[in-house]
Amino acid sequence: MPLTEKELMERDAKxxxxxxxxxxxxxxxxxxxxxxxxxxxxxxxxxxSKTGLSQPKFAELLGVSVRTLQEWEQGRRSPSGAARSLLHIAAIRPDVFREVLAN
Incomplete structure (x- = not known):
């Protein structure tokens, strides 16, 4: 049973x-x-994260849907083949991705 207002005040005063x-x-x-x-x-x-790109921009550069990228980022699915290689490049040389996007 909850405390009454009076009981609460007495308890809190102590x-x-x-x-x-x-x-x-x-x-x-x-x-x-x-x-x-x-x-x-x-x-x-x-x-x-290292590239500083948004999910839509990064997904576009990888040639995948934003949803696929989200699945990878959340660990529900794993990239394979060329996508895994591109992710590795992005991790070690994020400047390359920013440069490609700028051109």
Whole structure:
């Protein structure tokens, strides 16, 4: 059963919010609370990020649909053949992609 307004006020009057916040911060810093989730960045997402291009522009340069690029970036599908080679080039030489787009 939820607390009444009066019960809430009585409870909160006894609390030191600043102290509670400080204690919580110290617990988090000590690693006592919270989970760490690591998201692996796909080669496609990393390559596009290095070029600084939008998904539509990058997909156009690769000759694929934006949806296909999104699938690669989210790890639901993997590129194969020439697309994988182009992604590798984009990752190590993003300037080449920007230059191709400029011309």
């Amino acid at each position: 609390r030191n919010i600043g102290e509670e916040l400080l204690a919580s911060i110290l617990e988090v810093k000590a690693g006592l609370h919270g989970d760490v989730h690591k998201v692996e960045v796909t080669e496609a997402a990393e390559a596009r």
